Amino acid sequence: MKVVATIEARMTSSRLPGKVLLPVLGQPMLYYLVNRLKSVNLISEIVLATTTNATDDVLIDFARQEGIFFYRGSEEDVMSRVIGAAETTNADVIVEITGDCPIIDPDLVEQTIQMYLHHDAAYVSNTHISSYPDGMDTQVFSLKSLKRSAAMTDDPLDHEHVSLHMRNHPEIFSHIHLIAPPSLYWPSLGLTLDEQADYLFLKKIIETLNPKNPLFSCLDTIQLLKQNPDWLEINRHVIRKGNT
Template sequence: MVKPIIIIQARTGSTRLPRKMVKPFFEDKNVLEILISRLKEVVDENYVKDIIVATTENVNDDAIAEICTKLSVKSYRGSEQDVLQRFIDTAESQNSNTIIRICADNVFLDINSLKKLATYLNNTNDDYVSFRTKEGKPSILTHYGFFAEGVTLAALKRVIKLTDSPLFHEHVTNRIHSYPLDFRVNLLPIEDFIPGLESYKDLRLTLDTMEDFDVQQKIYSDLVSRPDGLTPKEIIKYLDEEHPEFYDIMKSTINANKK
């Protein structure tokens, strides 16, 4: 079976934090550079076939393409508004039928869960595979920032035929996990992969605002050199023991950015 490819969704045109992708985050590296470097481990260990960054044709995203060239990673440039079409075109450009979708603003993505997702995708006929809370909420709708999604190209092509809704064309997998009876959807319990995570309701590690950036920059700089420092377990331990006040900042941002 052909292994999936990772498609990283990235652009500079964020409404809440413009150019967050190229803003220096740690030692002159931006979050996209850091994320790509972390994901290369998954390619090197043969869990996935390749990494490609799906960005836009907007001239402002020349910076994204330049980062990819610098890191010897492929990029594809497509529609800025129709992200669904961009993903379809990106996958087709690589002749790939199975995609792992990752948002570039999740610099703390859990590599262990990603490897398990990739392995699962190699042994299933599901249209969509990701993670869920005990209440059944897909991980993409949480603020954790630890999880990726697996989806087939065929499922994305079905979505584009089913709806012209801007919502479903902007949020690539929303039509699939919102209507699980229309697709073969498999959501794996978060607790099976990161035990105890769901008790941390105020944990937010997805990057959308300046408050997110400042907190995550501090977390990353403190933990990157520690053994297993970027694992969910060590991040939570760090927050609990060294910076519990960060939870208050995260909670405020969660409340202001409900998903």
Template structure:
């Protein structure tokens, strides 16, 4: 199968405008995400899906300068933007990753891809329930289902968040790679607020260029040794995400998704 890693990116952000163009070491945060995506096992294409507005030209230029293919589409209808990007690169399967994940782990992404194949699933992810550190989320599915979602999804939330139609379809076979939990889901490795940028810059200051390839396990070990680093953005936890994680860890009934270790 032709697997495209499609990374959605935009300049606009109410909390931290232009966040993905900030430097992490010698490269932008966007380049760090794309470089990690290029190391995902089985990836045939890495494509950056960017709004077709003048305000996002700088993001498109940055992705192109980093050596990656750019597809441009609707600013608000992100589902249609994804479907267009998949068509542009001739993808048979799509892995969705967002550009606010500068330490996305290629090995974990590869395990999610394997989960889809081994279980003959229609959709696989690693955040249903969200028991990995926040910032490692990925999901993979056949492009034909992405195009079906693009035709059939109607609500604003389905169009903006890309995969709700896939995640909630009762007749699709879903699978989830189980995260470690046990408190590691409280680690915040996503770029959304100034405190998050400060956290990532502190990680690069601590590790140097090794931060560009540090694994999730190695970064978690560093965070456990250095609570001062974790404290930088600890006030920005996503309460709803943590509540979902806690409910999943304490639930006696099976989770709706098939969860694999």
């Protein structure tokens, strides 16, 4: 089975426009996410799933520069965009990643894929049940299941939040949920890029850990923050949208 990672990204984020290209150590935030996914052995291809908006032309330039595939689709119907992105690369299995997770742990991505490949479940994730820090979010399912889900719902919310229909119907799409071990359990920790404060917070983490190990882990991040608890004040006030 061909395993393809799709990254949903656009430049018109309501809370922090252009966030995925904000610079850290001379590279855009999106670079760090792509670099981490490239290190996951089970992923055959990476596709940047962006929109047809002219503002997203710069993301196509980025994809070409990084040597990854790209697909342009609807801004609102993200489900159809991910389906199109997966079809572009003849994917059997989709690893759905959002562009606001620049320091996602490659080992956790691989673990989630392995769990999908070795069990008879339609939907596997480490995010539906909150346990890992927000920003390690990985969801795995087949293109066939996503197409089936899309055909079963016309609800705009389902089409905006790619896996929502599958998550809400475990009687149709069987689930497996990965739960963080005690060393990684910190569901209230926000490592996603949603607002300016998140950028400053993540920038500080990357600038500290990346020079020594570009693929620093979730555990490395947690240990760093436990050594520097005052850093948590940088983005503590940010309200997360939640797992819709």
